[in-house]
Amino acid sequence: MVRVRFAPSPTGFLHIGSARTALFNWMVARAQGGKFILRIEDTDQVRSKTEFLEEILESMKWLGLTWDEYYKQSDRFDIYRQYAGKLLSEGKAYQDGAAVVLKVPQKSIKLYDLIRGEIVVDTKEIKDQVLMKSDGSPTYSFACVVDDALMEMTCIIRGEDHISNTPKQMLIYEALDFKIPKFAHLPLILDPEGGRMSKRAGATAVSEYRTQGFLPQAIVNYLMLLGWSPGNNQEKVSMASALKTFSIKKVNKAGAAFSFEKLQWLNSQYIREMDTARLAEALRPLVAARYPQADLQGADFERMVQLYKGRMNTLADFLDWTDYIFTDLVPFDPEAKAAHLTRDMGKEFDVLAQQLGAVDDFNAKTAEETFRSVVAGLGIEAGTLVHPVRVALTGRAVGPGLFDTMAVLGKERTIRRLKEGFH
């Protein structure tokens, strides 16, 4: 049975690049009916923080990357100590002060990478490896090898930045007489300019994407496309179909530049096809955080969601679009006001407000009928009045259809804003 693992270190938030490593491991396990193990590499007692651990776990769950087994290296120090002692007694390692160091033999190491093929390294490039540090804690490579072997990992899938670690770790496997697993080194995710992914280029933590209003499905979909393709010209890929064709061997070798535009596009696609009720549910916490007093339970809220569903790239966009609904201080966009809200429309506004006031059953349909009869009566083009009215009602020149906007705003506020527009 396939056993793979994701081994984050709780010294920072879950990075978007690490999330992809986790995802590919998870997909291998799920595609082949294997096990996905989550192992926390918290051997650095100083830099490891509980808040980071919690954030990592939270982000993993949010992305849907569920694990079958869970370990923490800080619980396993006795085991590492024991194996270090074994190597010491066998003469394969020596003490340097309180540290334990592996003797590196002269030889050439052949590493077979599932993605890259054969990689050969001469150990003259490798110096003796510290296994246990002076403070009694294991080094990364030592704990990693002991755990991967004891936890019976069949394949180690990690970032390309570990390629140079692998030959060193193979030496440890050999010294311990452990079976060496398969390896697959994933290409790195680069920033949009092709450089190293850093905060400068945009969000790096998965949790940041969450607060920005990205859907986990969109992120997972985007991430799986970075270095892999279903091969059928499809971009929007469901996990179920991806699992049918996913193979770590088909992953690309070259690094992939991260594209925020494409992620946004995918996110907008997922938002569009989301059930309105579910979208409303996802939006409620965001809206409630900004407008604590707003009533988000009624059908009105779902109508708003429906209205802006097709215009959002991220959930947070909803907040930008709907400010005019949740606050009465309509913040006029200066350009929109200059272009459409001029004093000479005052008369038309008054007529419209008056006619609208006479409507009993106020909705998009009746608002439109009223509006059309008003412009017909005034002998003007609909467009002449539409744009100024939109600015008066929403503060901006762009948005959904005017009559839907009126309906969402309601009769009273629509009329009030028409009157306030020029007074």
Add this chain to the structure above:
RNA sequence: GACCCCAUCGUCUAGCCUGGUCAGGACACGAGCUUUUCAAGCUCGCAGCACGGGUUCAAAUCCCGUUGGGGUCGCCA
């Protein structure tokens, strides 16, 4: 610098393994349609095999080199 990895439109990629289909799709960009605006949607378009040598009847595909990019050189992980 040494060692290792990589190289198809601006970006993500299909094609490469098993040479021979106008190098296909998507994001972005441009144009048009639609339209009360902006988006969306639909249609069309722009744009690529890094370079140089081989091998071969034939090279994006195989080999070598150059250039370029990335990674690693910690008692961090």
